[in-house]
Amino acid sequence: MKHAFETLVGDVRKALQTGEQFTLGYSAEQSQFVRFNHAKVRQAGTVNQAGAQLRLIRDGRQAEQQVTLSGDTQLDSQRLFTALEQLRQTLPLLAVDPYLRLDESAWHSHSQQEQPLPELSDVLTLLEREAGDLDLVGIYAAGPICRGFASSFGAFGWHQANSFNFDWSLFHENGEAVKANYAGQVWSADDFTARLRQAREQLGFLGRPAVTLKPGSYRAYLAPAAMDEIAGMLCWGGFSAQALATGNSALQRLYNGDARLSPLVSFTEQVSGSLSPAFSDEGSPRLDVPLIQQGEARQRLISARSAAEFELLANGADSYESPCALSLAAGSLPSEQILERLGTGLYISNLWYLNYSDLPAARMTGLTRFATFWVENGQIQGPVSTMRFDDSLYSLLGSQLEDLTLEREMILSTSTYGQRSTGSSHLPGALVKGLTLTL
Amino acid sequence: MFDTSALLRQRFAALRSTAELFSLRHVKQSHQALSVRRNVAEPPFFSQDEGAMLTVRVSGVEAYAATADLSQAGLQRALEQAEALARQIARYNLLDLREQPVTSARHDHISPNFDQPVPNLADCLGLLAAESASVPKDSRLVDWQASLGLSLVEQTYLNSAGAELRHAQRFLFPGLGVTASDGQDSQSRSLGRDNFGQQGGFEIIERCGLVGAARRVADEALQLLLAPNTPSGPRDLLLMPDQMMLQIHESIGHPLEMDRILGDERNYAGTSFVKAGDFGHLQYGSALLNVTFDPTIGEELASYSFDDDGTPASKQFLIRDGLLLRPLGGALSQFRSGLDGVANSRACGWNRAPIDRMANLNIEPGGQSLDQLVKGIEHGILMRTNRSWSIDDARNKFQFGCEWGQLIENGELKGIVKNPNYRGISAQFWRNLAAVGDSSTFQVLGTPNCGKGEPNQVVRVGHASPACVFRQIDVFGGDA
Numbered sequence: 001m002k003h004a005f006e007t008l009v010g011d012v013r014k015a016l017q018t019g020e021q022f023t024l025g026y027s028a029e030q031s032q033f034v035r036f037n038h039a040k041v042r043q044a045g046t047v048n049q050a051g052a053q054l055r056l057i058r059d060g061r062q063a064e065q066q067v068t069l070s071g072d073t074q075l076d077s078q079r080l081f082t083a084l085e086q087l088r089q090t091l092p093l094l095a096v097d098p099y100l101r102l103d104e105s106a107w108h109s110h111s112q113q114e115q116p117l118p119e120l121s122d123v124l125t126l127l128e129r130e131a132g133d134l135d136l137v138g139i140y141a142a143g144p145i146c147r148g149f150a151s152s153f154g155a156f157g158w159h160q161a162n163s164f165n166f167d168w169s170l171f172h173e174n175g176e177a178v179k180a181n182y183a184g185q186v187w188s189a190d191d192f193t194a195r196l197r198q199a200r201e202q203l204g205f206l207g208r209p210a211v212t213l214k215p216g217s218y219r220a221y222l223a224p225a226a227m228d229e230i231a232g233m234l235c236w237g238g239f240s241a242q243a244l245a246t247g248n249s250a251l252q253r254l255y256n257g258d259a260r261l262s263p264l265v266s267f268t269e270q271v272s273g274s275l276s277p278a279f280s281d282e283g284s285p286r287l288d289v290p291l292i293q294q295g296e297a298r299q300r301l302i303s304a305r306s307a308a309e310f311e312l313l314a315n316g317a318d319s320y321e322s323p324c325a326l327s328l329a330a331g332s333l334p335s336e337q338i339l340e341r342l343g344t345g346l347y348i349s350n351l352w353y354l355n356y357s358d359l360p361a362a363r364m365t366g367l368t369r370f371a372t373f374w375v376e377n378g379q380i381q382g383p384v385s386t387m388r389f390d391d392s393l394y395s396l397l398g399s400q401l402e403d404l405t406l407e408r409e410m411i412l413s414t415s416t417y418g419q420r421s422t423g424s425s426h427l428p429g430a431l432v433k434g435l436t437l438t439l
Numbered sequence: 440m441f442d443t444s445a446l447l448r449q450r451f452a453a454l455r456s457t458a459e460l461f462s463l464r465h466v467k468q469s470h471q472a473l474s475v476r477r478n479v480a481e482p483p484f485f486s487q488d489e490g491a492m493l494t495v496r497v498s499g500v501e502a503y504a505a506t507a508d509l510s511q512a513g514l515q516r517a518l519e520q521a522e523a524l525a526r527q528i529a530r531y532n533l534l535d536l537r538e539q540p541v542t543s544a545r546h547d548h549i550s551p552n553f554d555q556p557v558p559n560l561a562d563c564l565g566l567l568a569a570e571s572a573s574v575p576k577d578s579r580l581v582d583w584q585a586s587l588g589l590s591l592v593e594q595t596y597l598n599s600a601g602a603e604l605r606h607a608q609r610f611l612f613p614g615l616g617v618t619a620s621d622g623q624d625s626q627s628r629s630l631g632r633d634n635f636g637q638q639g640g641f642e643i644i645e646r647c648g649l650v651g652a653a654r655r656v657a658d659e660a661l662q663l664l665l666a667p668n669t670p671s672g673p674r675d676l677l678l679m680p681d682q683m684m685l686q687i688h689e690s691i692g693h694p695l696e697m698d699r700i701l702g703d704e705r706n707y708a709g710t711s712f713v714k715a716g717d718f719g720h721l722q723y724g725s726a727l728l729n730v731t732f733d734p735t736i737g738e739e740l741a742s743y744s745f746d747d748d749g750t751p752a753s754k755q756f757l758i759r760d761g762l763l764l765r766p767l768g769g770a771l772s773q774f775r776s777g778l779d780g781v782a783n784s785r786a787c788g789w790n791r792a793p794i795d796r797m798a799n800l801n802i803e804p805g806g807q808s809l810d811q812l813v814k815g816i817e818h819g820i821l822m823r824t825n826r827s828w829s830i831d832d833a834r835n836k837f838q839f840g841c842e843w844g845q846l847i848e849n850g851e852l853k854g855i856v857k858n859p860n861y862r863g864i865s866a867q868f869w870r871n872l873a874a875v876g877d878s879s880t881f882q883v884l885g886t887p888n889c890g891k892g893e894p895n896q897v898v899r900v901g902h903a904s905p906a907c908v909f910r911q912i913d914v915f916g917g918d919a
């Protein structure tokens with residue numbers, strides 16, 4: 001795929017006219033998708049897709065076109081030439097763009113990982129052996145993913161990796177469920193089996209009589225997967241330079257200095273060591289960016305466009321200024337002491353469908369989902385029916401935060417909207433003194 | 440229009456397979472996104488996308504392969520991949536589809552005014568720039584944006600039983616948003632955007648009311664910034680259509696999707712509080728509630744003649760006089776469940792397989808004007824324009840928030856309030872439906888952003904609704 005991309009870059013370069021500059025982004029995947037229901041295959045298929053995003057710049061004006069590629073180099077070059085011509089006709093219709101800023105450095109980046117993936121037949125055989133008696137539902141997604149970037153300034157980036165993401169739930173006959181995931185770049189049948197067996201053991205707790213709670217404030221432990229939902233809300237414009245400058249960030253008061261989080265809280269955009277490409281969709285090398293340190297705001301994510309508009313320095317952020325590898329520093333709570341330190345309260349494995357009930361106040365609502373337990377004196381009593389919470393981040397990760405776990409989980413995004421995501425987060429669990437349940 | 444049909448027909452006819460059934464679904468989409476933000480045009484974005492999904496049925500097992508290589512060899516290769524996969528998964532497969540009926544229908548469906556030309560890019564940008572420029576100069580108005588999305592979709596479905604189903608659709612998504620901030624609090628008002636889109640031509644801009652709206656929208660954002668918080672407590676709730684669409688979507692649409700009820704979505708989108716045995720028996724709402732799957736309103740986002748599996752689409756009551764009648768289940772779900780459903784098997788593009796989706800899901804108008812609805816409320820609140828949505832995985836416990844609230848006391852509209860939120864439980868909420876607006880309150884709306892499925896898919900869905908009143912709902916405001 002890299003060769004095909006290089007050919008396209010060369011063809012576009014040759015077609016360029018005097019005074020024109022271009023950037024060319026590339027994204028491709030060959031994916032195997034297998035859905036499961038009741039531990040059987042519900043829907044299976046393969047998707048072979050590739051696309052290029054061509055941006056043409058001339059006389060301070062810019063426009064972009066995304067083109068699906070067929071895999072036939074001649075046809076694909078022709079498609080890019082057609083796109084180039086349409087963009088050429090568009091630019092004179094536009095005013096000069098005052099926020100156009102280009103990374104004119106000729107940076108190079110290359111990452112290629114071709115660890116073999118398992119045969120689907122092996123995965124299916126293993127699944128049948130280990131989970132054939134369970135009510136398993138979920139999806140196995142696997143295959144190579146490529147991202148590329150090149151510019152007329154000589155920048156060139158290539159990222160290619162084989163990866164898999166098996167995301168599943170095991171359902172108890174009473175309707176309760178436990179969720180699990182096995183994802184990465186190096187498949188191990190033993191690791192997958194161990195993860196599956198761990199989920200099977202957790203299923204045993206779900207058979208206990210359900211506990212019904214009334215609205216109120218409860219002591220709670222939020223597992224890393226639940227914290228991932230909260231972190232996901234912050235990624236929704238929270239750290240964005242544009243959102244912060246225009247009143248649309250939930251962290252406005254933190255970045256204004258009018259509010260702070262617990263000193264235990266340090267968030268970083270930790271691209272190095274993650275599975276994300278080392279370059280942004282805008283064509284800049286990504287940087288590790290400290291966002292919040294010891295509860296106080298530090299840097300924000302700044303795209304080239306925001307840098308121009310708000311007179312800031314760009315720091316390798318994507319155009320939408322959302323973290324791709326958010327990391328929250330570990331705390332001091334060892335995992336084996338979670339139940340003991342929780343004492344009496346809620347053990348929440350996952351949260352679901354979060355949204356803001358008051359965005360400027362960073363107040364968010366959402367629900368428990370999958371394996372939420374009521375714990376008394378450090379002992380699991382039984383599963384808790386779905387409950388809604390509504391609380392401010394300044395409470396959950398501020399005044400009410402007691403500790404974060406010593407161990408963290410690397411959570412690889414399961415998102416497949418449009419294409420398989422390369423995003424991830426690295427998060428501890430959180431012990432909070434009070435979580436407000438409302439319904 | 441359909442300029443690739445002859446070639447596709449020819450290539451499909453030349454495909455070779457031992458499968459008992461195979462199909463090709465070709466999708467060609469183009470999109471143009473224009474936006475003027477704070478009086479500066481954002482770089483225009485265009486996209487061109489084209490590919491095909493080949494689906495096979497081998498001994499009752501189905502599998503697919505999606506490819507953008509539309510050459511004869513590319514299509515044949517994808518067909519063979521799908522066939523090999525069907526054989527590979529046969530031993531582990533959940534469904535035996537040997538007895539599932541197959542369509543052989545032939546039909547073309549075209550959006551209203553599809554051939555009507557739309558203004559060129561410069562004129563569109565001019566329209567957006569003019570709207571942006573009419574936002575008043577006020578230091579508290581920190582962000583505003585006028586936008587226009589335009590999508591063209593052509594799809595051709597061919598199968599080995601002789602079906603040929605084509606549709607050509609054009610969608611417009613006008614939008615306007617303004618944010619006011621005093622440094623501590625921020626309030627936004629919007630028009631269109633995620634709450635409005637229709638099929639057709641440039642008449643949609645007029646129906647949306649975009650032109651000339653910026654000054655009013657900006658003024659409303661400033662009013663909200665100065666307004667008190669929504670008071671807490673039970674009130675009668677008057678929801679306008681641009682919040683009704685979200686209420687319908689989340690607490691009627693998703694729970695009635697048959698694939699959720701059959702368990703396919705339990706790992707991601709979720710399940711449903713509705714059970715298969717509830718159809719024909721469950722009193723979902725008050726006797727005023729009439730909900731239809733209606734693909735016949737031409738301009739509505741998901742109007743079509745056949746769905747993506749080739750099932751003919753027709754208007755059906757899902758809920759009549761409050762009684763639950765049928766699910767949102769396409770041909771496969773109907774085959775699996777034995778229930779009558781609707782033609783709602785849909786895919787977001789050539790690289791995703793059809794599953795049960797919402798399409799046009801509407802509430803039929805009642806008999807009261809907006810004035811009568813307000814007069815019938817002693818202690819209540821009007822809410823309009825969704826801004827926040829959250830509901831549990833069984834689609835029961837919800838909490839929704841709106842941009843705009845206005846208190847109602849003794850049958851009269853009173854002061855503006857900010858951060859209007861409300862929460863409830865779907866299974867009870869619709870039984871509190873106390874009044875339904877007439878056709879003068881009815882609006883055809885929709886959103887391009889309904890997400891679901893593994894692998895994930897986003898589709899366009901339409902919702903048309905009158906204003907509605909619900910008794911004694913738990914209402915509350917924000918922190919600030």
